[in-house]
Amino acid sequence: MIETPRIMxxxxxxxxxxGEYGVAIDGSPSPQSLSVVGWQRAGALVRLFVPLPLPSRSPILRPSHVFAAHPTETHPSPRPRETVTPLAQALGLQVDESWSDDDDPARIAAxxxxxxxxxxxxxxxxxLPVLAEELLQxxxxxxxxxxxxxDLVWIVSGDGPRWTFSQLPQQLLPGDRAQSVPRRVPAAGVRR
Structure with missing residues (x-):
């Protein structure tokens, strides 16, 4: 079976x-870390991306690769890594922090x-919008x-030379919304 490329x-x-502090993975107060609710979402993402063995028609696929934007001087927070650490552990994968959002999005997308x-x-x-646009072209x-x-997952899927974009509300925690974010309507005849 040939698998369609998918980037979530x-x-x-x-x-x-x-006025609040976040909580580091060791439980100590940290202004740069996730909030308690953020850690709850990080844990809930495990069941979204590694579902229980039930039939599913979800556009979500079990990741083979897990990436997180690494901290930089401009963005010193480890929140991207903290968010996917429970999932990566459940998958037996390492979180890849090869890139940051200071890097060239075209190079990352390629x-x-x-x-x-x-x-x-x-x-x-x-x-995220710039990276998604580079992926989609x-x-x-x-x-x-x-x-x-x-509370969203943006999904870019490849099918031959054409890539598609979709959104999936996570609906993991109380207060998560069921609506997606309005998409940009491309101008007629404009292609990248």
Whole structure:
């Protein structure tokens, strides 16, 4: 069976609200880490990406690769890695932090498109639309990942030379929304 290439994009899980501290993986207070709710989402992602053995027609595939934007001077938070660490552990994979959102999105997209097997990429929300557009090679993704949304999966699937874009609300935690983010409508006749 030939598997369609699939790259699943998520934003890191919830960060602390104004005036709160996050919690590092060892339980110590950390302003750069996930909030308690963020750690709950990180744990819930395991069942989204590694479902119990039930028949499923979900566009989500069990990842063969797990990537997270690595911390930089501009973005020192380890939240992307923290978000996917429970999932990577459940899969027996290492979190690959080869890139950051400071790196060239075209180069990252090219490397992701060449992978064998499904990939999960956990990134920072401001850079996700640019990365998704580079993967898709068309301006059809939403222009912005909303500041308050931690509950979406953007899916870029390859079928020959044409790649498609879809969204799936995670619906893992109370308060998660069932709606996707409005997509950009491409201008007639404009192709990248």
């Amino acid at each position: 994009l998520i934003r890191h899980a919830e960060k602390p609200r104004e 490397a992701l498109r060449d992978l064998k097997g499904p990939a999960l990429v956990c990134w920072r929300h401001r850079s 068309r301006a059809e993704v939403p222009r912005h990942w909303p500041e308050a949304r931690f």
